[in-house]
Amino acid sequence: MQNLRTIPMFSKLCDEGIEKLKEISTIRKYNVKEILFYEGEEPLYMHILLSGTLRLYKTNYRGNQIFLHDFKPINLVAELANFENIPYPATAEFSSSGEVMKIDYKKLEENFFKNPDISLNIIKSLASKLKIMSEVVTNEIVLTSDAKVAKFIYENEELFNQLKNTQIASLLNITPETLSRSLAKLKKDEIIKIDEKQNLTILEYEELEKLFV
Known part of the structure; x- marks a missing residue:
């Protein structure tokens, strides 16, 4: 597993924290066109995009894809679904080969959410997602x-x-x-x-x- 301190939200974790994080995490490689998760799936893991490009889209009633956003590394992906415990609102598909860190969300919440650095990074990530959704609404409606x-x-x-x-x-x-x-x-x-x-x-x-x- 790569040096987890290169991931901004974990950069200030102590050695013990890094070891705990490794115990609840896996890093998986994906090929082009592989799906990270489908719209409607239950969010069991928090995903961090480490490399590659990830395309997020919804599918309408006609089966047409509605593009939402391209994620670049290093980035949390669809973390709001984890926090709200709701199904993923969109599908995430790799448009290039890449790697993702998959973290057991319940164990992450139990062991790490009291850490202020991690909490602050998550808040910043959520704020950036709100900006993305605002741009999507503007592009599609306005x-x-x-x-x-x-x-x-x-x-x-x-x-x-x-x-x-x-x-x-x-x-x-x-x-x-x-x-x-x-x-x-x-x-x-x-x-x-x-x-x-x-x-x-x-x-x-x-x-x-x-x-x-």
Whole structure:
């Protein structure tokens, strides 16, 4: 097992605490497309993403995936389900190979939650999740499809050129056809440029930002 003090929330644990933590934890490797947990499963473990990228999504009544967030290491994943003792509200799937630390939640709660450093890190993590959910609500309810595309390009110009249009559309919860129409509008208005190799360049940052603020 790796040096657990490299994980911020455990960095100040004493040697005895580290040994107790090892006794209630396992580290597992996952491959691309493997599922960490499914929407509706009971939360028996607290999960800490140590490496790789984890995609969180919900599935609607039509069976379509609604993208929520990509988690990067080092990060707690869906810890609210542990605290509230509710089923996982979404599915977590690896979009790259990775590693996760799985901690027996009941034993973690019994032995470690009185530690102020651990409690503070958990509170910070929950606060960051609230911000993520606020952004999800804004993207899905407030922003139009054109605004979602503009915001994604503005914030992720380099990433945009690394992904396929189908992947970008999936991240934005829109169809590839809708994405193509939005890009065509931006190109026509000379806000962006797309060359013969399909590489995108932002020409007018201020005009692009106006579309989603």
